[in-house]
Amino acid sequence: MTLPLLSQPRCVEDAESWCGTIYEWTGNQWLARYSDLLIAKPLNILLILLIAFGIRYLAHRAINRLTQGNGGGPKLLQPMRERRADALTAELMSERRMQRARTIGSVLKSIASLVIFGMATIYALQVLNIEIGPVLASAGVLGVAVAFGAQNLVRDFLSGMFMLVEDQYGVGDWVDLGEAAGTVESVGLRVTTLRDLNGTVWYVRNGEILRVGNSSQGFAVAVVDLPIAHTSDVEKAVEVANGVAQEAARSEPLAKDVLEPPEMLGVDQITGDTITLRLTTKVRPGRQWAVQRTLRAEIKRTYDEEGIQPPYPNGLPLPPSSRQTN
Numbered sequence: 001m002t003l004p005l006l007s008q009p010r011c012v013e014d015a016e017s018w019c020g021t022i023y024e025w026t027g028n029q030w031l032a033r034y035s036d037l038l039i040a041k042p043l044n045i046l047l048i049l050l051i052a053f054g055i056r057y058l059a060h061r062a063i064n065r066l067t068q069g070n071g072g073g074p075k076l077l078q079p080m081r082e083r084r085a086d087a088l089t090a091e092l093m094s095e096r097r098m099q100r101a102r103t104i105g106s107v108l109k110s111i112a113s114l115v116i117f118g119m120a121t122i123y124a125l126q127v128l129n130i131e132i133g134p135v136l137a138s139a140g141v142l143g144v145a146v147a148f149g150a151q152n153l154v155r156d157f158l159s160g161m162f163m164l165v166e167d168q169y170g171v172g173d174w175v176d177l178g179e180a181a182g183t184v185e186s187v188g189l190r191v192t193t194l195r196d197l198n199g200t201v202w203y204v205r206n207g208e209i210l211r212v213g214n215s216s217q218g219f220a221v222a223v224v225d226l227p228i229a230h231t232s233d234v235e236k237a238v239e240v241a242n243g244v245a246q247e248a249a250r251s252e253p254l255a256k257d258v259l260e261p262p263e264m265l266g267v268d269q270i271t272g273d274t275i276t277l278r279l280t281t282k283v284r285p286g287r288q289w290a291v292q293r294t295l296r297a298e299i300k301r302t303y304d305e306e307g308i309q310p311p312y313p314n315g316l317p318l319p320p321s322s323r324q325t326n
Contacts, residue, residue, distance in 0.1 A: 052120035059112040067105035155207035160189035176213035216285035226277040229309040257287040274311040
C-alpha cells in the first residue's frame with residue numbers, strides 16, 4: 001500500500017498544467033501535487049499586487065500633474081475668480097494655491113490607494129478560492145449601520161472636501177465662521193482649528209459651518225476712520241491726512257504691505273460731536289490691521305502738529321488752555 005503523497009498525482013498527465021510542468025522539472029510528487037497552492041496562486045497574487053502598484057503609481061502621477069501643474073500652479077483646481085484676477089492678485093495667491101493643491105493631492109492619493117488596494121485584495125481572495133460574496137454582504141450591512149450612525153462625520157468629511165477644493169480659507173487666514181472668529185491654525189477633513197484674539201483655540205466641525213467670512217483672501221482693505229472736531233478745518237484735515245498716508249505708503253515699513261496708493265474718501269459721517277473722515281488703501285492679505293494702526297499713529301501725530309483738533313469729549317468744548325492754535 002502506497003501513501004497518498006507518494007503516489008503519482010493525476011494532474012501530471014496534463015503537461016500544460018503547473019502540476020505537470022513542476023513534476024517534469026523536478027520529479028517531486030509532493031511539490032507537483034501542491035504546485036497550484038505553493039506556486040501558481042502566489043504568482044497570481046504577486047501579479048495582482050504588481051499591477052495594483054503600477055496603477056497606483058500612474059494614479060499618483062496623474063494627481064501630481066493635476067495639483068502641481070507645469071510651473072504655473074494647479075490650473076484645474078484654481079477657482080474661477082482667480083483665473084480672472086489681475087497679475088498682482090494672481091501672484092499673491094500663487095503660494096496659497098500651491099499649499100491648498102498639496103493638501104488636496106494628499107487626500108486624493110489616499111483615496112486612490114485605498115480603492116486600488118481594496119480591489120487588489122478582492123481579486124487576491126478570489127485567487128485563493130475564498131467566497132467574497134458573504135464577506136461583501138456583511139461589509140455592506142456593517143457599512144450601512146456605520147454610515148447611519150456617523151451621518152455627522154460623513155457630512156463633516158464632505159464639507160471639508162468641498163472647502164479644500166473651493167479654497168474657501170487656508171492656514172493663516174483670518175476668518176469669521178459665525179460661532180467663532182480668528183486665525184486658521186489647521187484645516188482638516190473633519191475639523192477646522194481657529195485661534196481668536198484672546199488666544200483661545202476653537203475647534204469647528206466642517207459640517208456646522210454655514211458661512212465663511214475671509215479677511216485674508218486675495219487682498220485686504222485697510223480702512224482708517226479719522227474723527228475730528230466741528231471747529232476743525234475739514235479741507236485742511238483731508239489734505240493733511242491724504243498727504244501723510246501717501247508718504248507713509250511709499251516708506252518703510254508700509255511699502256511692502258501697501259498694494260495701491262491710499263484713497264481719501266472724505267467726510268464719511270457727521271454727528272453732533274464729530275466729523276469722521278475715511279481713508280482706505282488696498283494691502284496684502286492679513287496686513288490691514290497693522291497698516292491701519294501705523295496710519296492712525298502717523299496722521300494723529302501730524303494732526304497735533306497742524307492744530308487739527310479731535311472731537312470734544314462728551315460734546316463739550318475744551319478749556320481754552322488746552323486748545324491748540326493754528
